[in-house]
Amino acid sequence: MKSIITNIVAAVFVAGLTIPVFAAVPGTGSVVAADQAKAPQYTCPMHGEVVKDAPGKCPKCGMKLVEKAAAKSEGHGGCGGGGCGGGGGHGGH
Numbered sequence: 001m002k003s004i005i006t007n008i009v010a011a012v013f014v015a016g017l018t019i020p021v022f023a024a025v026p027g028t029g030s031v032v033a034a035d036q037a038k039a040p041q042y043t044c045p046m047h048g049e050v051v052k053d054a055p056g057k058c059p060k061c062g063m064k065l066v067e068k069a070a071a072k073s074e075g076h077g078g079c080g081g082g083g084c085g086g087g088g089g090h091g092g093h
Contacts, residue, residue: 041068 044058
């Protein structure tokens with residue numbers, strides 16, 4: 001009886017080591033491996049659909065990609081609360 005319990009405990013332990021841990025990516029509805037969820041992602045302030053794993057330039061407009069968390073806190077393209085096009089609002093977009 002002890003050997004059966006020992007084998008079950010060992011099997012659960014080994015299974016726990018081999019099963020990848022998954023985490024939800026906030027705001028996306030996606031689930032990815034936990035180590036990928038921690039990796040920073042970079043996006044274009046003007047083209048939110050452009051997402052890269054490393055900093056660089058946007059292939060659409062050439063703007064510098066910013067870390068995804070930083071891009072969200074900056075608002076519309078990092079222009080602050082007043083908008084880019086003057087006159088408040090969304091500055092023409």
